[in-house]
Amino acid sequence: MKALISLLLAPTLILPALARTVDSVPIDFSHCGFQQSDNAIPQVTATLFVEAVSGDATPLIQAAIDHVATLPLLDNGFRGAILLDQGTFEIAGQLRIPATGIVLRGSGKTTLKATGPDRRALIRVVGEADASVEDQARAVVEDVAVGSRLLPLDSVDGLQVGDRLRVTRPSTEAWISAIGMDRFLIGWRPGSRDIVWEREITAIDGQVVHVDAPITTALEKAFGGGRVQKVRWPGRISNVGIEQLELLSAVSSARPSDEDHAWTGITMENVQDAWIRQVRFRQFAGSAVMLWESASQVSVVDCLSLDPISEMGGHRRDAFFTMGQGTLFLRCWSENGRRDFTVGHAAAGPIAFVACESSASSGDSGPVSSWASGILYDNVKIDGGHLRLDHRWVANHAAGWAAANSVLWQCAAAEIHCFQPPTAQNAARGVWGRYIGDGDFQAEDEFVSPNSLFQAQLSARGGIDLGPIGNKHFGATNPSYEQAEAFVRQSHSPAETLRARIESASQRDPIPSDRGDLPEFTYHPQEAAAPQGKHLTIDAGRLLIGEQPAKGKRKSVPWWRGNTRPHEAPKMGPAITRFVPGRVGMGFTDDLSEVVHDLVAQDYLAIDHNYGLWYDRRSDDHVRVRRADGGVLAPFYEQPFARSGDGRAWDGLSRYDLEKPNPWYWDRLRQFATLADEAGVLLYHQHYFQHNLLEAGAHWSDCPWRTANNVNDPGFPEPPPYISDKRIFQAHLFYDVTHPERRRLHQQYIRQGLENFADTHNVIHFTGAEYTGPLSFMQFWVDTIRDWESETGKHAWVALSCTKDVQDAILADPLRAPTIDIIDIRYWSYVDNGGLYAPPGGKNLAPRQHQRRNRAGKISNAAIARSVDEYRERYPDKAVLYKGEPR
Numbered sequence: 001m002k003a004l005i006s007l008l009l010a011p012t013l014i015l016p017a018l019a020r021t022v023d024s025v026p027i028d029f030s031h032c033g034f035q036q037s038d039n040a041i042p043q044v045t046a047t048l049f050v051e052a053v054s055g056d057a058t059p060l061i062q063a064a065i066d067h068v069a070t071l072p073l074l075d076n077g078f079r080g081a082i083l084l085d086q087g088t089f090e091i092a093g094q095l096r097i098p099a100t101g102i103v104l105r106g107s108g109k110t111t112l113k114a115t116g117p118d119r120r121a122l123i124r125v126v127g128e129a130d131a132s133v134e135d136q137a138r139a140v141v142e143d144v145a146v147g148s149r150l151l152p153l154d155s156v157d158g159l160q161v162g163d164r165l166r167v168t169r170p171s172t173e174a175w176i177s178a179i180g181m182d183r184f185l186i187g188w189r190p191g192s193r194d195i196v197w198e199r200e201i202t203a204i205d206g207q208v209v210h211v212d213a214p215i216t217t218a219l220e221k222a223f224g225g226g227r228v229q230k231v232r233w234p235g236r237i238s239n240v241g242i243e244q245l246e247l248l249s250a251v252s253s254a255r256p257s258d259e260d261h262a263w264t265g266i267t268m269e270n271v272q273d274a275w276i277r278q279v280r281f282r283q284f285a286g287s288a289v290m291l292w293e294s295a296s297q298v299s300v301v302d303c304l305s306l307d308p309i310s311e312m313g314g315h316r317r318d319a320f321f322t323m324g325q326g327t328l329f330l331r332c333w334s335e336n337g338r339r340d341f342t343v344g345h346a347a348a349g350p351i352a353f354v355a356c357e358s359s360a361s362s363g364d365s366g367p368v369s370s371w372a373s374g375i376l377y378d379n380v381k382i383d384g385g386h387l388r389l390d391h392r393w394v395a396n397h398a399a400g401w402a403a404a405n406s407v408l409w410q411c412a413a414a415e416i417h418c419f420q421p422p423t424a425q426n427a428a429r430g431v432w433g434r435y436i437g438d439g440d441f442q443a444e445d446e447f448v449s450p451n452s453l454f455q456a457q458l459s460a461r462g463g464i465d466l467g468p469i470g471n472k473h474f475g476a477t478n479p480s481y482e483q484a485e486a487f488v489r490q491s492h493s494p495a496e497t498l499r500a501r502i503e504s505a506s507q508r509d510p511i512p513s514d515r516g517d518l519p520e521f522t523y524h525p526q527e528a529a530a531p532q533g534k535h536l537t538i539d540a541g542r543l544l545i546g547e548q549p550a551k552g553k554r555k556s557v558p559w560w561r562g563n564t565r566p567h568e569a570p571k572m573g574p575a576i577t578r579f580v581p582g583r584v585g586m587g588f589t590d591d592l593s594e595v596v597h598d599l600v601a602q603d604y605l606a607i608d609h610n611y612g613l614w615y616d617r618r619s620d621d622h623v624r625v626r627r628a629d630g631g632v633l634a635p636f637y638e639q640p641f642a643r644s645g646d647g648r649a650w651d652g653l654s655r656y657d658l659e660k661p662n663p664w665y666w667d668r669l670r671q672f673a674t675l676a677d678e679a680g681v682l683l684y685h686q687h688y689f690q691h692n693l694l695e696a697g698a699h700w701s702d703c704p705w706r707t708a709n710n711v712n713d714p715g716f717p718e719p720p721p722y723i724s725d726k727r728i729f730q731a732h733l734f735y736d737v738t739h740p741e742r743r744r745l746h747q748q749y750i751r752q753g754l755e756n757f758a759d760t761h762n763v764i765h766f767t768g769a770e771y772t773g774p775l776s777f778m779q780f781w782v783d784t785i786r787d788w789e790s791e792t793g794k795h796a797w798v799a800l801s802c803t804k805d806v807q808d809a810i811l812a813d814p815l816r817a818p819t820i821d822i823i824d825i826r827y828w829s830y831v832d833n834g835g836l837y838a839p840p841g842g843k844n845l846a847p848r849q850h851q852r853r854n855r856a857g858k859i860s861n862a863a864i865a866r867s868v869d870e871y872r873e874r875y876p877d878k879a880v881l882y883k884g885e886p887r
Contacts, residue, residue, distance in 0.1 A: 026147035033328030047080025114262035127270035128235020216374025295324030313630030349374025361385030534680030552605025612637020688768025774842030831857035
């Protein structure tokens with residue numbers, strides 16, 4: 001009511017009483033951005049010039065980056081800028097900036113065009129992930145309030161001004177319980193949502209350490225307090241800039257939802273004090289910018305995300321995304337996005353989005369994962385979508401409370417969500433929209449002063465002027481005649497848009513682009529030495545790698561499971577065709593070279609690959625329902641088939657086309673196979689995955705072969721014949737190759753797998769993981785391979801992996817036996833009492849269902865040896881593998 005009275009009495013819409021709300025915001029957000037916004041982004045002198053070329057310019061520009069990386073650092077902390085010519089540079093690979101002091105700059109009309117189907121980031125800024133913390137952890141001995149920069153410690157011995165600290169607030173069981181995140185289906189585990197800040201010591205006063213930026217979640221002794229450790233990060237890079245460019249992802253004009261192209265414009269990891277400015281992003285499927293948790297003090301300024309091309313689903317069209325702390329997004333524009341301005345898991349603020357707008361948004365902005373704290377949305381407008389500081393419940397891997405101690409300032413959206421989390425608070429000041437929540441709302445549908453909280457806080461501590469933020473607000477409710485006439489004249493022209501301001505940034509903040517007498521960089525590629533392969537051969541029934549007997553362990557890939565939380569994802573192990581947009585590393589999109597290296601180092605001979613049980617992590621709940629939308633969750637276990645762009649599959653994305661291969665899936669497997677050839681590692685390529693066909697009905701629900709999920713009509717019944725509303729028994733239909741359409745699709749798919757590895761040497765083809773199917777399908781599979789080998793003149797290594805009766809029938813068949821190179825024993829065995837565990841094939845039971853019905857006796861090394869030796873003696877020209885352990 002007081003606010004309403006003030007509005008009626010005030011001559012303008014600026015409410016003096018509400019100006020004091022600045023003091024009620026406990027966090028100083030102004031430490032975000034390059035060098036904490038203490039200094040303007042510098043104009044770094046160019047060192048060399050790269051002229052536009054035809055064809056793939058990746059090697060040329062990467063060589064220029066690598067050359068500048070060898071130059072000495074100057075006193076200003078930079079090595080120099082690379083100035084790219086006007087025109088279009090085609091980038092078939094990825095540009096990687098790995099060193100401190102490098103700026104990549106366009107000439108004003110410079111386009112980097114990502115070509116090819118790889119779902120990569122066009123530019124990856126990445127230092128070394130070699131951070132180390134000291135063993136000694138100093139305890140925070142008193143409660144520390146939100147916004148404080150003072151840390152009272154039990155000891156300051158060994159600390160000095162300028163030291164870098166890692167401040168950790170543990171996610172204890174007591175805290176999780178207090179905020180209700182131990183509830184069923186959310187179930188946060190202690191240690192899974194720790195908040196970790198990086199801070200620098202600015203002063204030491206007795207036992208109290210002063211740090212350079214505020215704490216954004218309270219450190220409370222009742223919930224475990226906090227600990228402080230010195231940190232060293234020698235490989236982290238800094239003073240990196242990307243500016244005055246257009247980044248374009250080339251797409252297929254025939255597919256309006258094409259996803260077989262570059263997904264991300266720029267990613268940053270292991271970097272501090274960097275910037276992206278005056279960059280236009282076009283047609284990326286995933287994000288324009290992704291800043292990961294190892295990125296700090298990064299400014300993204302005057303950038304546009306336009307024309308995204310993708311399905312409308314999860315991890316797509318997330319225009320500007322951050323998990324990094326101290327990151328600033330200033331004057332950024334997103335069109336046709338899904339989640340335009342978002343914050344990820346346990347982001348340790350402060351983080352600020354200032355003067356950012358979306359047009360035609362189809363989703364919501366705000367923190368999307370668990371407990372991001374200290375987030376500011378300042379003069380942010382979401383056109384058609386929502387702005388949310390709230391509880392996301394089970395969404396996004398049980399995100400639960402997503403935002404804490406965060407502020408919406410002078411913002412507008414279709415809906416404004418602001419909820420009050422236990423032990424913390426969220427606030428909305430001067431917001432416009434439909435209001436939802438029990439958070440601290442003030443001045444709804446009113447403007448507040450100052451116009452920008454971020455700029456006011458920055459100015460108060462002597463920081464830089466950020467340039468235009470929002471519009472000046474003045475009273476127009478009761479204008480004079482003269483003011484009314486001025487407003488009438490003004491109404492003939494459209495209001496200035498943020499996009500227009502961004503597009504004119506080169507006049508407001510010009511970046512030098514004149515070549516002058518800069519030398520042209522020339523690149524003379526050296527011929528790479530031909531790789532010395534360690535290839536598979538079979539000699540008298542022995543597997544050889546090169547000239548040595550093949551020895552080592554076998555590594556299985558995960559079938560499902562996983563999340564994108566940085567400290568948990570690596571535990572999932574390697575998976576060749578797992579995909580997380582914009583994220584490289586174990587548990588995400590694996591670096592295949594690192595996977596091969598690790599396999600060799602850990603004495604693995606082979607990796608056993610099959611496609612995932614399902615694509616979408618929401619299906620981990622094993623529920624068979626059709627999803628309400630395409631909000632699929634990563635990590636994605638990619639399927640062998642491309643999405644069609646037509647219709648809607650059970651997961652909410654478009655239906656698959658079983659006649660069109662997924663290029664990313666098959667390229668990844670081929671890349672791995674090529675690396676495996678060089679390293680002497682084997683790839684077991686399982687063509688199928690029977691787990692989709694038997695047991696839990698949810699396994700079939702999202703399967704690409706299911707009739708409802710593809711455009712090909714393979715003839716499987718709809719709705720599926722679930723048994724007792726839970727199980728599925730579909731194998732007999734799947735393996736029925738008398739069905740003409742199914743037979744054709746199977747033949748095409750099998751040949752696709754053979755052709756994909758035709759020029760590699762260390763791939764062994766198996767029918768499918770868990771295959772206990774009938775003899776007829778195994779005959780069909782072998783015949784398809786034999787026909788392909790006859791037509792192409794090429795050879796594929798073929799393993800016979802099935803139940804014993806099917807195995808024996810194929811090996812006794814004079815027409816088909818010659819196609820088999822390897823006998824794989826994994827679904828039967830001799831046992832110690834002299835008996836035989838050998839369930840029959842084609843009985844529509846999975847291996848573990850067979851085991852429940854037919855208990856195998858004890859299997860010792862002697863029993864295993866008997867199984868292997870018998871087949872080695874009967875088929876001396878074929879190698880014999882045994883999968884299993886004595887028990």
